Amino acid sequence: GAGVSQSPSNKVTEKGKDVELRCDPISGHTALYWYRQSLGQGLEFLIYFQGNSAPDKSGLPSDRFSAERTGGSVSTLTIQRTQQEDSAVYLCASSPPDEDEQYFGPGTRLTVT
Amino acid sequence: QKEVEQDPGPLSVPEGAIVSLNCTYSNSAFQYFMWYRQYSRKGPELLMYTYSSGNKEDGRFTAQVDKSSKYISLFIRDSQPSDSATYLCAMSTYNFNKFYFGSGTKLNVKP
Numbered sequence: 001g002a003g004v005s006q007s008p009s010n011k012v013t014e015k016g017k018d019v020e021l022r023c024d025p026i027s028g029h030t031a032l033y034w035y036r037q038s039l040g041q042g043l044e045f046l047i048y049f050q051g052n053s054a055p056d057k058s059g060l061p062s063d064r065f066s067a068e069r070t071g072g073s074v075s076t077l078t079i080q081r082t083q084q085e086d087s088a089v090y091l092c093a094s095s096p097p098d099e100d101e102q103y104f105g106p107g108t109r110l111t112v113t
Numbered sequence: 114q115k116e117v118e119q120d121p122g123p124l125s126v127p128e129g130a131i132v133s134l135n136c137t138y139s140n141s142a143f144q145y146f147m148w149y150r151q152y153s154r155k156g157p158e159l160l161m162y163t164y165s166s167g168n169k170e171d172g173r174f175t176a177q178v179d180k181s182s183k184y185i186s187l188f189i190r191d192s193q194p195s196d197s198a199t200y201l202c203a204m205s206t207y208n209f210n211k212f213y214f215g216s217g218t219k220l221n222v223k224p
Contacts, residue, residue: 004156033212040121042201042216043157056210091156100145100205102212104156 002026004105006092012111013082021077021108025094033095033102034067034077038088046090049075082112116140119202119215128224132189136202136215139183143204143213146178148187151199151217160200161187192222 005024013019025032030051035043045059049069060066064082069075079086089109093102119136126132134148145164149157161176163169169176177186185204189196202215 035214040216042117042119042214043203043212045211045213048210050210059211093156101159101162104158106154106156109154 004092004094004103006090006105006108008108009106010109010111012113015084015112016081018078018080019082019110021079021090021110023075023077023092023094023105025073025075025092026096026103027073028096029094029103030072030097031095031102032069032075033093034075035091035093036061036088037091037107043091046077079110082110084112086110087112116213117202117204117215120218121216123219123221125221125223126192128192128194128222130192130222132192132196132220132222134187134189134200134202134218134220136185137183138185138204138213140204140206140213141180141183142206144207145205146176146185147203147205147212148174148176149201149203149214151201153198157201189220192220194222194224196220197222 007022032049034046047067048056064080067077089107091107093104117138148161151157166180173190175188199217199219201217203212205212
């Protein structure tokens with residue numbers, strides 16, 4: 001079946017512009033995670049959604065970052081007033097109910113010039 | 114200090130070698146331990162998962178956890194060129210709301 005999809009696959013934007021990154025989780029998966037992976041670095045947790053519960057936003061690096069999950073499915077990560085240090089690969093993962101395994105999407109490579 | 118430490122490598126071995134990849138951690142609340150493989154420009158994929166001390170084997174892969182030393186390992190036997198990738202360790206507490214990843218070890222298996 002279809003895996004986690006993310007769009008766009010690549011995004012180049014100018015410093016100061018806002019960007020929106022989209023994640024379509026696997027159908028039926030209740031948990032959704034966003035991570036950031038900078039060059040040579042591990043995955044940095046950003047935000048976690050579980051069903052209809054309030055999201056865990058503890059990993060968001062600044063108030064320029066926000067995320068929504070509509071109808072318990074699609075999620076959008078928004079970065080306002082992008083900075084060069086925001087350049088990274090943004091990965092989304094989802095998990096089915098009562099399972100721990102995360103299924104990752106291919107990521108969105110963001111470059112801020 | 115990072116929650117999870119992992120040697121970034123790169124690690125280069127000949128085909129057929131036994132590979133040992135390691136992570137250390139500082140948080141004794143971690144209960145679940147995972148190893149992911151990530152090919153270039155792809156998302157990570159889960160290789161091994163364990164929640165107890167000891168060994169877990171799956172084909173050519175063995176995951177080892179030593180909670181007393183806060184140390185985990187992944188062994189790859191009879192390594193193949195197709196094993197060339199970045200290997201990430203990850204860990205979580207009991208509620209799975211946050212996963213902590215190592216920085217990844219880049220492995221190159223030479224034919």
